Amino acid sequence: MTEDTGQGHPREGGPPASLEEQLRRLTAVQRRQRRLLDAVVAISADMDMHNVLHHIVTAATELINARYGALGVLGEDGEVVDMITVGGVGADEIAACFPAGRPAGMKVLGAPLTVRGTVYGNLCLSGKNDGTLFTGEDETLLTALASAASVSIENARLYERLKYTTEQFQRSLLPALPDLGPIEVRARYQPASELPNLGGDWYDVHILPDGVPCIVVGDVTGHDPGVAPVMGQFRNMLRALAHDRGGPPGVIVSKLDEVVATLVDPPAATLVLGRLEERRAGEYTFHWTNAGHPPPLLITEDGGVCYLAPLRHGIPVGIDTRLPRPDHEHTLPPGSTLLLFTDGLIERRGQDIDEGMRALAAQAGSLSTAALDVLCDEVIANHGQVFDDDVAVLVVRIPPRH
Numbered sequence: 576m577t578e579d580t581g582q583g584h585p586r587e588g589g590p591p592a593s594l595e596e597q598l599r600r601l602t603a604v605q606r607r608q609r610r611l612l613d614a615v616v617a618i619s620a621d622m623d624m625h626n627v628l629h630h631i632v633t634a635a636t637e638l639i640n641a642r643y644g645a646l647g648v649l650g651e652d653g654e655v656v657d658m659i660t661v662g663g664v665g666a667d668e669i670a671a672c673f674p675a676g677r678p679a680g681m682k683v684l685g686a687p688l689t690v691r692g693t694v695y696g697n698l699c700l701s702g703k704n705d706g707t708l709f710t711g712e713d714e715t716l717l718t719a720l721a722s723a724a725s726v727s728i729e730n731a732r733l734y735e736r737l738k739y740t741t742e743q744f745q746r747s748l749l750p751a752l753p754d755l756g757p758i759e760v761r762a763r764y765q766p767a768s769e770l771p772n773l774g775g776d777w778y779d780v781h782i783l784p785d786g787v788p789c790i791v792v793g794d795v796t797g798h799d800p801g802v803a804p805v806m807g808q809f810r811n812m813l814r815a816l817a818h819d820r821g822g823p824p825g826v827i828v829s830k831l832d833e834v835v836a837t838l839v840d841p842p843a844a845t846l847v848l849g850r851l852e853e854r855r856a857g858e859y860t861f862h863w864t865n866a867g868h869p870p871p872l873l874i875t876e877d878g879g880v881c882y883l884a885p886l887r888h889g890i891p892v893g894i895d896t897r898l899p900r901p902d903h904e905h906t907l908p909p910g911s912t913l914l915l916f917t918d919g920l921i922e923r924r925g926q927d928i929d930e931g932m933r934a935l936a937a938q939a940g941s942l943s944t945a946a947l948d949v950l951c952d953e954v955i956a957n958h959g960q961v962f963d964d965d966v967a968v969l970v971v972r973i974p975p976r977h
Contacts, residue, residue: 793846
């Protein structure tokens with residue numbers, strides 16, 4: 576007869592366990608299974624690779640009641656290329672943990688993390704909080720956790736690969752910026768942080784047949800994989816209409832309304848379309864129409880800021896072709912910068928959009944003379960590390976007066 580001692584080792588012979596002892600063991604087993612499932616859920620709750628690895632070490636130390644935990648990530652040559660630790664692991668503890676898979680009954684315990692048949696890293700624990708040695712039961716739990724953790728690592732790797740692929744696809748749909756002579760122009764695109772991070776934000780800059788630069792920033796509604804191709808269609812249709820029909824921006828967008836209305840399932844989009852017109856040598860005017868989009872921000876050379884938001888503006892494209900498309904004009908002072916953007920730059924969860932617009936204006940005003948690349952990078956970086964929506968930014972700087 577074999578009897579479990581409760582320390583993970585069977586005991587040969589001895590009297591049968593009482594009903595009370597059997598219930599106690601069953602409860603202990605159920606408690607361990609619950610802890611294991613909780614640990615697996617904690618590991619699987621994130622798709623960021625660094626976070627997943629940290630969750631694995633934390634879950635292992637809590638599950639086994641260990642003081643220290645370490646995960647050594649291995650490179651292709653089998654050497655440790657990264658180390659994630661919990662509990663202030665010292666060099667002695669780490670040295671004792673490797674290689675992984677030390678036998679039970681010792682002060683250290685390890686298990687390999689295997690992804691698709693390849694050892695991705697070694698997970699090891701050192702020093703139990705109650706001062707006892709690791710047991711066979713501890714080893715079984717850690718091995719089960721390592722198996723589940725390997726799946727989470729693979730999922731995180733696939734997630735990162737998918738994010739990279741979708742982002743590259745999105746960027747491939749955006750145009751290269753032309754040389755506008757004395758006018759400087761820069762642009763940035765930032766995808767949403769979470770999948771599906773394919774969005775409908777875009778920018779465009781091109782020279783019209785009359786030699787006037789045309790600038791566009793827009794946003795097709797939605798975030799499913801079908802939005803990105805629709806965004807490309809909008810951009811191409813606007814280009815074709817601007818080159819073929821010409822005329823004021825309001826007329827061009829009205830023509831776009833008519834084309835979109837003929838589609839079976841017409842999408843909606845917001846946008847700003849404008850012309851950078853040089854009325855006299857070195858003096859420019861921005862002639863634009865706004866179709867339900869956040870207003871452009873004008874930044875003067877001395878740091879003054881104002882949103883170009885006339886009372887009359889149009890509704891989004893694809894809503895109602897009967898409503899007019901108002902046109903507006905505003906002088907662009909020498910050395911001034913025009914900032915066009917999509918709403919992802921000023922929207923944050925739990926924050927009023929007006930507050931986001933005020934914060935953007937204040938920051939942009941402090942960067943009035945900064946290089947345009949710096950301006951683009953700073954306004955995006957100031958938004959934070961997590962983007963609920965994708966962001967397109969286009970900045971244009973008028974040459975200063977000589």
